[in-house]
Amino acid sequence: MLDYTKEAADYDETRGGVPRAEAAASAVLGLVPRATRTLLDVACGTGIVPERLARPGLRVSGVDPASGMARRAAERLPGAVVIGDGRQLPFPDASFDAVSAVWLLHLVAVAEAERIVGECARVLRPGGVFVTTVDKDAGHDVGSDIDAVFAPHLSNVASDRADLIEGYARACGLEPAGEARFPGHGQGRSALRTAAAVRRGHYVSRLTVRGAEAEQVAAQLEALPEPDRPRADPVYRLSAFRRPG
Numbered sequence: 001m002l003d004y005t006k007e008a009a010d011y012d013e014t015r016g017g018v019p020r021a022e023a024a025a026s027a028v029l030g031l032v033p034r035a036t037r038t039l040l041d042v043a044c045g046t047g048i049v050p051e052r053l054a055r056p057g058l059r060v061s062g063v064d065p066a067s068g069m070a071r072r073a074a075e076r077l078p079g080a081v082v083i084g085d086g087r088q089l090p091f092p093d094a095s096f097d098a099v100s101a102v103w104l105l106h107l108v109a110v111a112e113a114e115r116i117v118g119e120c121a122r123v124l125r126p127g128g129v130f131v132t133t134v135d136k137d138a139g140h141d142v143g144s145d146i147d148a149v150f151a152p153h154l155s156n157v158a159s160d161r162a163d164l165i166e167g168y169a170r171a172c173g174l175e176p177a178g179e180a181r182f183p184g185h186g187q188g189r190s191a192l193r194t195a196a197a198v199r200r201g202h203y204v205s206r207l208t209v210r211g212a213e214a215e216q217v218a219a220q221l222e223a224l225p226e227p228d229r230p231r232a233d234p235v236y237r238l239s240a241f242r243r244p245g
């Protein structure tokens with residue numbers, strides 16, 4: 001997994017920047033009740049998304065385990081960011097009207113994803129909504145030649161698979177409350193960048209290749225036509241769950 005403290009300095013520039021963050025924030029807000037007054041963004045990163053969730057009457061807080069990310073987020077959300085782990089959130093029960101977790105659950109093991117959903121549910125007030133991205137890696141499957149190279153090497157198991165996350169949420173007493181999709185502006189992958197990521201072991205969580213096999217996949221990617229050209233942007237999916245009350 002990436003060292004997100006080291007990544008903090010140029011994270012936004014390499015992840016679609018403001019356009020992607022605005023698309024994500026708009027989609028999250030579309031699933032959050034208008035009466036929401038407090039929202040916690042779990043794994044808030046540099047704060048580029050939660051900064052755009054803030055509205056008059058809506059106080060947004062952030063929590064992230066990486067000190068470098070939390071420092072950058074605190075510049076955008078002064079006094080509202082803490083260092084903490086989504087598997088054990090540093091907040092009392094029923095602390096927030098809404099909780100969001102964008103681009104988090106695909107990064108962790110299945111058991112950890114279940115714990116994070118449980119923690120998000122724990123700090124959610126009755127009537128509140130939990131919103132999270134699901135099937136993140138699948139959002140990058142846009143029918144490109146890169147997808148064709150990956151296809152034989154992908155596992156069907158992903159820690160953020162939509163049905164798994166819904167099951168965890170239901171077990172915590174949450175009910176499905178809608179979904180949304182939004183574009184990953186600037187995240188269309190090129191063959192060369194994808195090959196480099198495969199070699200570093202920093203690519204999709206569903207990719208099963210390692211070692212010599214990863215090198216073979218990277219070489220196939222580099223041999224594709226127009227290896228520098230970004231393919232189509234991904235489309236990400238959000239699921240929302242409500243605590244009755």
